[in-house]
Amino acid sequence: MDRISSLPNQIICHIVSFLSAKEAAFITVLSKRFLNLYSIISNLVFDESATIQGSFTDFLNGVLALPASSRIRKFSLKCCNGIELAQYDHVNRCLCAVLKHGVLDLELYMHVGNRYSLPFEVFTCKTIFKLKLGSVYGSRFAVVVLPENASLPALETLIIDSVRFRDRCGCAFEKLLSACHVLKELIIEESMEWKRWKWSRNISNPTLQRLTIHCGDILESGLTGITLNTPSLTYFKCYDVVQDEYPVVNLDSLVEAELYFMLTVDHTHDGYVREDDVISSNPTNLIKGLRNVHNGLNIF
Template sequence: MDRISSLPNEVICHIVSFLSAKEAVFTSVLSKKGRNLFTIIPKLQFDDADEIQGSFSDFVDGVIALPSSTRVGKFYLSCRDRVDPARYDLINRCLCDVLKRGVLDLKLDIGIGTHYYLPFEFFTCKTVVKVELDGRYAAGYFYGRGFVVDVLPENAFLPALETLTLSVIQFNDLRGCAFKKLLSACPLLKELTIFGMRWQRREWSGKLCSPTLQRLIIQDFHPSQFTRVTLDTPSLTYLECSDAIPDQYSIVNLDSLVEAKLDLILTNDHSHKLYDGFGNHDFDYSFSNPTNLIKGLGNVGIMEISFQYTFEALYYFRESIPVCENLYRLTITCDDDEEEACMDFLPFLLNKSPNLETLVIHGQLHYDEEQPESVCKCLSGYSFLLSCPVKVLQITDYGGTNGEVEQLKHFIEKLPCLKSVKLHSRVRHGVDKEKLMIPRASKCTIKVTFSS
């Protein structure tokens, strides 16, 4: 007989009450007696869109009525219809009960009618590994509604948390930086996704510091609400940033970065243009400075840059572009609707990428529709390609127009190491695959694929 089975039932149940669902499974395997004393519920879920489940009140009563020895692996609560604040206590009762049951995976998808504060018990859960808080379905969340993280308990500690997703969260830093304290309470945090953050005090916001973080996705972080952003993430290997450029990135530590996706945005206050006497334009970056962020990309191996504001930022701060020794794959995403999507930055970036192997143009080749056979002066006649080591050129939306063919010829003729050209064409109305214009090439292979 195993040692666990020899213990009294009350002792076994007491031990199990401290275990997570994963640990309880191991215990049930080891102890034959234990299998009859507690239950593992892999997933407990309530979705108000599912009428079969009944009322939320009945669901909560059922959860609380479970035996104390019952473990819960995953708990998903989805209330997309705006929740009456009077029911917040009911939500918290259910949440606190589940936290006591060793939950590993927690997701709250709630349409909040007004401020909803998480219970203190959430910030001291020792078992939860993955958390997703989503308030995007709240009506009017841009005006102060949604999840609120205000004051964390002094003993805030989430020792097992590895993945954290925050969607439409408001941090009211009344007693210090709640966001910073939350990150500090997660010693094993590896993945962080941020969407739609709101801040109350500018001087305490914008600091993202984590020695263990490996993946970071930022969308709508709202740096325009404060002047500086700190990215102190020495273990970060993946960065995806789609957000407004703050006044300054005061500290940037991206020493371990392997892959980066950048879609930088200028706020409305910063988006006016400056024109020179020759009709050229440039954006006014006197209030936004991504210099340290650009410098922090020196170790990246895979990089994707998207849309016009990012292009303009890289060109305007081209002196900050570091030598990217590890960069072997570069993707440039162009928007078909942007008439002025010049790639002024490209010569400067490619000249700083001595080991680049693959260049992907996600979209159409850039050219002047009024003068399709001319080369846009932003590309300086493609002379910068003569020293570029690219072996593979990929274009994801090749239309075979006269302008595209002329520009593609320059790439083929001037890239000295080019071995392969991959063209993908979307079949459009009136386009004949057999008559799609493709330049001839002797030094490399050209492969064309199609999709509707």
């Protein structure tokens, strides 16, 4: 018996976790033991910035070659320098394969053009526990439309980073939140794009407990009002300008809030508010919604 075969299963699994998807697919033909051990894959990661890894095409092909019995815990795809138009179909075939492998944690950070769209299967996956959709500034990564049967029954954490939403067939963002039946945490981070969204300006989810909004561009508002209908929310952190209005604020369960707010003059924040300026921000309803927060309230 060779030395590797004599190692405990846990150590072999740890060693195999460093292999590429293509190598992982090949190793399963060596013995039934390797096939069984590799039925659950901890991480499949392609990071364009990594110095030691195979080509993007090899990675996609390796994922497609995995045995049907394989299960994937986390799949991460980071392509910040741009994915070519000719690769879009290949990428989506890979994503659909990953979804069939029962992925729990899906992270997509891609620089794509406006002709790219995620496969509908992403929004009907029953196993995804955590979903991150991210992009770089200048990318046109957008969620334009969701399928009629959109449902993410296991999703608890949703992270959106510089990805646009549209409303071609109704508000895609609102429909996404409605499809998340057990959502606990929503993070909109470093997102200059969210002020360019075409959406209902309605953040509404009955199970959401933690909400973080960190806007990277505070020089212009772009939004005139936001509805916060989150009755189960216990934690709220926001770094943004104060909107013109907050038509509906339902924060009845809120116990902790960190608000870094800037006032706007004519929907613009330039760092200064003068005595004769007409302030367009109106936080009245939002402040009323914070009535249950006592010791955990910080406003800057």
